[in-house]
Amino acid sequence: MTSIAKLYGLVLSGGKSTRMGTDKGLIEYHGVPQREYLYNLLSQVCENTFISLREEQEDELPAAIKTIVDLNEFKGPYNGLLSAHKKYPEVAWLVLACDLPLMDLDALKELISQRDSEKESTAFALKENPLPEPLCAIWEPHALQQSITYLESGNGTCPRKYLINHDTKLVFPKNENVLLNANSNEDYKEALEKLA
Numbered sequence: 001m002t003s004i005a006k007l008y009g010l011v012l013s014g015g016k017s018t019r020m021g022t023d024k025g026l027i028e029y030h031g032v033p034q035r036e037y038l039y040n041l042l043s044q045v046c047e048n049t050f051i052s053l054r055e056e057q058e059d060e061l062p063a064a065i066k067t068i069v070d071l072n073e074f075k076g077p078y079n080g081l082l083s084a085h086k087k088y089p090e091v092a093w094l095v096l097a098c099d100l101p102l103m104d105l106d107a108l109k110e111l112i113s114q115r116d117s118e119k120e121s122t123a124f125a126l127k128e129n130p131l132p133e134p135l136c137a138i139w140e141p142h143a144l145q146q147s148i149t150y151l152e153s154g155n156g157t158c159p160r161k162y163l164i165n166h167d168t169k170l171v172f173p174k175n176e177n178v179l180l181n182a183n184s185n186e187d188y189k190e191a192l193e194k195l196a
Helices: 034-043 055-060 078-087 105-113 141-152 159-164 185-195
Strands: 007-012 048-053 067-069 092-097 121-124 136-139 168-171
Touching: 007 034, 007 078, 034 048, 034 092, 034 105, 048 055, 048 078, 055 067, 067 078, 078 092, 078 141, 092 105, 105 121, 105 136, 136 141, 141 159
Parallel strands: 007 048, 007 092, 048 067, 121 168
Antiparallel strands: 092 136, 121 136
C-alpha cells in the first residue's frame, strides 16, 4: 500500500490579469487582497501553503506569507504549478486560481474529503458542464511529474486538457458558486452581487 502524499496549498497569482485590467490577486472581496484570502483558507486545511507569483510581485506581500517564485519554464498556469512541484516534488498540491472570489472553507473540506490519491487528480467540476477545473483541484505528485513529459512532448500547455485525458476524479461542489471565475469587470460585478 502506498502512503498518501502530504497536501500543500498553492494560490496561483503570477498571471498578468490582462482581461481584468488590474491584478486579480489584489482585488479585495473579503477585506484583504484575494490571494491572501485564499492563502488563509488553504492554510486551514493544508500542511503548508504558498502563493506562487512573478519575481517582481514578491515585495507586495506581508513577510509572513510563504511564496514560490515562478521559474518561467512553462507557459500559463503550469508555470506556477510546476515551479511548486520542482520545489517540493513529493507532495500533492491543492491549487486555487487567485480569481475565485466565492471559494470558501466548506468547499475546500469537501474537495479534500473526496480526494483519491490513486488518480492523477481530484478536481471540482460543474454538473451541467462536467469538465475538471484544473485550478481548483488536488494534483497528485505523479500527475505533475507526468505533466512535465506531457508538456515537453508538445501536447499544448492547457492543464484542463491534461486532466481530461488522464485519470481524474470529478467532485461536484454542493455550492457551485465557489467555481465562479472573476476574469472580467462583468464577473467582478457578479461576484460582488453574490457576496452581498
